Amino acid sequence: MTQKVEKGEVLVIIGPSGSGKSTLLRTLNGLETVDAGKIWIDGIDITSKETNLNQVRQKVGMVFQQFNLFEHKTALENLTLPQTTVLKISSEKAEATALTLLKKVGLEDGIGGSYPSQLSGGQQQRVAIARSLALNPQIMLFDEVTSALDPEAVRGILDLMESMAHQGMTMVVVTHEMGFARKVADRILFMDGGEILEEGSPQLFFDAPKHARTQNFLSQIL
Numbered sequence: 053m054t055q056k057v058e059k060g061e062v063l064v065i066i067g068p069s070g071s072g073k074s075t076l077l078r079t080l081n082g083l084e085t086v087d088a089g090k091i092w093i094d095g096i097d098i099t100s101k102e103t104n105l106n107q108v109r110q111k112v113g114m115v116f117q118q119f120n121l122f123e124h125k126t127a128l129e130n131l132t133l134p135q136t137t138v139l140k141i142s143s144e145k146a147e148a149t150a151l152t153l154l155k156k157v158g159l160e161d162g163i164g165g166s167y168p169s170q171l172s173g174g175q176q177q178r179v180a181i182a183r184s185l186a187l188n189p190q191i192m193l194f195d196e197v198t199s200a201l202d203p204e205a206v207r208g209i210l211d212l213m214e215s216m217a218h219q220g221m222t223m224v225v226v227t228h229e230m231g232f233a234r235k236v237a238d239r240i241l242f243m244d245g246g247e248i249l250e251e252g253s254p255q256l257f258f259d260a261p262k263h264a265r266t267q268n269f270l271s272q273i274l
Contacts, residue, residue: 065225174204242261
């Protein structure tokens with residue numbers, strides 16, 4: 053089955069635990085290899101041995117369930133480091149970009165000097181999102197980014213992702229948040245057993261699912 057994510061599209065991947073959603077997402081960033089088939093990002097075949105994956109990853113930001121911040125670096129340093137090492141820009145320019153992004157993701161002034169251990173889970177996830185945006189990616193991948201957060205923080209992160217979607221960011225999102233999927237997704241994929249069993253608009257997916265496995269899954273969670 054061939055799938056294509058259009059520029060500016062929000063694709064949400066849904067399915068039971070162990071269905072292959074996160075593995076699929078990780079293949080889009082070259083973090084998992086594929087046994088067959090091809091994956092193209094902005095015209096580059098990332099499954100080719102000739103491809104420089106580090107260059108491709110500059111186009112693809114990824115945010116994980118666990119925040120994966122550098123614990124010994126401040127929030128600001130977590131954002132400036134990838135810019136100076138990957139984009140090779142000056143520390144002054146990197147810091148200016150970092151401060152802008154911290155504000156963009158809703159973090160108050162002064163938080164840049166805090167270490168991850170001094171931040172709440174929601175704040176850490178906002179820093180992680182800002183860090184991915186620091187490389188100016190063309191597509192953002194979100195892998196269950198609200199799973200480790202308390203309900204109040206979940207709402208804030210989902211609102212931030214919705215805002216990014218409205219600003220035209222191309223996004224592929226693995227989530228169990230059905231309200232977000234219904235409201236923000238342009239298209240939904242349902243996976244089980246490592247296969248894509250169904251796809252469609254949020255309205256069709258939630259109101260008229262065709263596959264029996266999809267119907268059963270939704271009956272358990274809605």
